[in-house]
Amino acid sequence: xxxxxxxxxxxxxxxxxxxxxxxxxxxxxxxxxxxxxxxxxxxxxxxxxxxxxxxxxxxxxxxxxxxxxxxxxxxxxxxxxxxxxxxxxxxxxxxxxxxxxxxxxxxxxxxxxxxxxxxxxxxxxxxxxxxxxxxxxxxxxxxxxxxxxxxxxxxxxxxxxxxxxxxxxxxxxxxxxxxxxxxxxxxxxxxxxxxxxxxxxxxxxxxxxxxxxxxxxxxxxxxxxxxxxxxxxxxxxxxxxxxxxxxxxxxxxxxxxxxxxxxxxxxxxxxxxxxxxxxxxxxxxxxxxxxxxxxxxxxxxxxxxxxxxxxxxxxxxxxxxxxxxxxxxxxxxxxxxxxxxxxxxxxxxxxxxxxxxxxxxxxxxxxxxxxxxxxxxxxxxxxxxxxxxxxxxxxxxxxxxxxxxxxxxxxxxxxxxxxxxxxxxxxxxxxxxxxxxxxxxxxxxxxxxxxxxxxxxxxxxxxxxxxxxxx
Numbered sequence: 001x002x003x004x005x006x007x008x009x010x011x012x013x014x015x016x017x018x019x020x021x022x023x024x025x026x027x028x029x030x031x032x033x034x035x036x037x038x039x040x041x042x043x044x045x046x047x048x049x050x051x052x053x054x055x056x057x058x059x060x061x062x063x064x065x066x067x068x069x070x071x072x073x074x075x076x077x078x079x080x081x082x083x084x085x086x087x088x089x090x091x092x093x094x095x096x097x098x099x100x101x102x103x104x105x106x107x108x109x110x111x112x113x114x115x116x117x118x119x120x121x122x123x124x125x126x127x128x129x130x131x132x133x134x135x136x137x138x139x140x141x142x143x144x145x146x147x148x149x150x151x152x153x154x155x156x157x158x159x160x161x162x163x164x165x166x167x168x169x170x171x172x173x174x175x176x177x178x179x180x181x182x183x184x185x186x187x188x189x190x191x192x193x194x195x196x197x198x199x200x201x202x203x204x205x206x207x208x209x210x211x212x213x214x215x216x217x218x219x220x221x222x223x224x225x226x227x228x229x230x231x232x233x234x235x236x237x238x239x240x241x242x243x244x245x246x247x248x249x250x251x252x253x254x255x256x257x258x259x260x261x262x263x264x265x266x267x268x269x270x271x272x273x274x275x276x277x278x279x280x281x282x283x284x285x286x287x288x289x290x291x292x293x294x295x296x297x298x299x300x301x302x303x304x305x306x307x308x309x310x311x312x313x314x315x316x317x318x319x320x321x322x323x324x325x326x327x328x329x330x331x332x333x334x335x336x337x338x339x340x341x342x343x344x345x346x347x348x349x350x351x352x353x354x355x356x357x358x359x360x361x362x363x364x365x366x367x368x369x370x371x372x373x374x375x376x377x378x379x380x381x382x383x384x385x386x387x388x389x390x391x392x393x394x395x396x397x398x399x400x401x402x403x404x405x406x407x408x409x410x411x412x413x414x415x416x417x418x419x420x421x422x423x424x425x426x427x428x429x430x431x432x433x434x435x436x437x438x439x440x441x442x443x444x445x446x447x448x449x450x451x452x453x454x455x456x457x458x459x460x461x462x463x464x465x466x467x468x469x470x471x
Contacts, residue, residue: 052076
C-alpha cells in the first residue's frame with residue numbers, strides 16, 4: 001500500500017515522488033492515465049497527484065474515476081496558460097480537491113495533500129528508511145564537512161575533459177535541444193494537429209473494470225526512487241521541475257568518482273559544489289588572482305577542521321575578498337558547475353532536501369532558465385542546434401511557458417533576435433537579418449526558447465508579414 005500516487009509523464013513527477021518520500025510518505029509513480037489505474041488498484045493510495053496533460057487522458061478524468069472508486073484525495077497540476085485557453089478544463093480542475101498552477105511551491109502542494117488526506121508529514125533524517133547520503137564513506141570518497149555542505153578532494157579524480165561545442169558529439173537527439181520532427185507531407189505554414197487522447201472518460205471506466213477483473217494479487221511496491229540516469233535533456237528537465245515546483249533542495253550529479261551538487265532555493269540555483277579540484281571555489285579564486293597559493297590550503301583546512309562550513313565562508317572570514325567581489329566570484333563558480341554538467345554524457349542524478357541552500361553565506365540567484373539557455377549555447381553540437389532550429393522553420397511566442405524573458409539575462413543583440421521571432425521569419429531570415437550575431441547563437445537561442453516553451457513551432461517557409469509578437 002502507498003500513501004501517494006504521483007502521475008506525471010516528466011521529471012516533475014520524479015521530483016515530487018522523491019519529495020513525498022523524504023517527508024516520510026510511501027509514494028508510487030505512474031506516467032500515464034492507464035498506468036495510473038494499474039498502480040492505483042495495486043497500491044490503493046490516499047492521495048493522487050495528477051498532471052493535467054497526460055499522454056492518454058486528462059488528469060481530471062483519471063482523478064474523477066479514482067476519487068469515485070477509491071475515495072482518494074485528488075490534486076491536479078496544470079500549466080499557467082490553461083485558464084485563457086480552456087474554460088471547460090478549468091471547470092473540471094476546480095472540481096478536484098486541490099489544484100496548483102505551474103509554477104507552484106512543492107512544499108505547499110505536499111502540505112495541502114497531506115492535510116486533505118489526513119496524512120502526517122515528518123522529515124526522514126535517519127534510520128534505515130532515510131535517504132542514503134549521495135557520497136560513499138569508503139575508499140575514493142571525498143572529504144565532507146560536518147554538515148555535508150562542502151566537497152573537498154582527498155583523492156585524485158580525473159576531471160572530465162572540457163569540450164568545445166563542436167566536440168560534443170551527441171547526435172541530434174541526445175542533447176538538451178529538442179529536434180523539430182519534419183513530416184514528409186507537411187505543408188508550409190500548416191497548423192499542428194490537435195493532440196488526441198485515446199481514452200475518453202467512458203473508456204477509462206471500462207478499462208478500470210477490466211483491470212479489476214484480471215488482477216489477482218497486489219503487485220509489490222516499487223523500490224524508492226533513488227538515483228536517476230543522467231542525460232543532458234534529463235538534467236535540464238529535472239532543473240525545470242525544480243523551477244516549476246519552486247522546490248528548495250539539492251540536485252546531486254555523479255559521473256564515476258566525480259560529483260557535483262547544485263543548491264536550489266525556490267527553484268533558483270543559489271550555489272554549487274564539486275569534488276573536482278579544478279572546480280573548487282578556491283581554485284577559481286586563485287585563477288582570478290583574488291587569493292594567493294598559500295590561501296588555498298588555508299581555506300580548505302578551515303573547512304576540513306570544522307572551523308568554517310564552506311570555502312566561501314572561510315574566504316570572507318579571513319578578509320581575502322570583500323563580499324561584493326566574493327559574490328561575483330561565487331556566481332561565476334556556480335554558473336560554471338551548473339552548465340558543465342550538461343557536458344557529462346552519462347552518470348546519475350539524485351535529489352535531497354538537506355536545506356543547504358538556506359544556509360549559504362554568500363547566496364547568488366541564477367534562474368534555471370538561464371542555466372538551460374547557456375547550457376544549450378555552450379555544450380550542444382552544431383548538428384543538434386540545426387535539428388532544433390532548421391533554416392526554414394518559423395517560431396512564434398508561446399503562452400505555455402512557466403518562464404518569462406525576465407528570467408533570461410540576454411545581451412542587447414540576443415534580445416533583438418528574440419523579439420524578431422514573431423512567427424513570420426524563418427531561422428534563416430534571422431541569420432540574415434542579424435549578421436553581427438553568429439548563426440550558432442541564433443540557433444541556440446531558438447533551441448533554448450523552444451526547450452523552455454517560450455516559443456512554439458508554427459510552420460515551414462515564409463509567412464505573410466504580420467506581427468504577432470507578445471514580447
